Amino acid sequence: MNQWYPSVIHDYSYELNKDFQFAAAHYVPHESxxxxxxxxxxxxxxxxxxxxxxxxxxxxxxxxxxLKNWVHDRFDHQLLNEDPLFNNEDSNRFPTTEVMARTIWEIIETNLQKLDHQPTCVQVIVRETPTSYVIYRPKKEVNK
Known part of the structure; x- marks a missing residue:
């Protein structure tokens, strides 16, 4: 899978990257x-x-x-539209590549925040085809 992806800039001491793949079907429920x-x-x-x-x-x-259990085991060989995290009525929850990247981040971040040492997910990249991918990076909270 020898992929090289854009790096995210952060101030943490450790950075871990995990690549994996899964096969899944979907449809985008919008006329456009x-x-x-x-x-x-x-x-x-x-x-x-x-x-x-x-x-x-x-x-x-x-x-x-x-990480693989949280994502691969959930989505592999599934019809994504049937997963409760996606929704055919709300475009913010259609199983597009953009929404998939954000949803994967949400799954991972929710699970990471339960850990005592509090790692965080800083980037998720989802490649849908050999020539198309989406990067999701959560915005940093700014203290006001």
Whole structure:
């Protein structure tokens, strides 16, 4: 899978990247989606970047296997429109590549925040085709 993706700038001591892939089908439920309104499939390639300053009791920022369980095991060989995280009525929840990247970030970040050493997901990249990918980077909270 030898991919090289854009790096995200951060101030954390550790950065972990995990690549994985899964096969899934979807459709985009909007008339402007053209042929993508029909059910079709992709082999999605995903890169996740997790960062943090502290390691867990086993010396991990996060176990690679855990990341795979949260995403690959949920979406592999599924019709994404049937997953409760997606919604055919709200365009912010259509299973587009953009929404997939954000949703994967939400899944990972929710699980990471349960950990005592508080790593964070700083970037998710979802490649839908060999020539098209989306990067999702959460905005940093600014203290007012």
């Amino acid at each position: 989606a053209g042929v993508c309104q029909r059910v079709h499939g992709h082999t999605y390639y995903v890169n996740v970047t997790v960062a943090g300053d502290d390691l867990d009791h086993a010396g991990f920022l996060i176990d690679f296997k855990q």
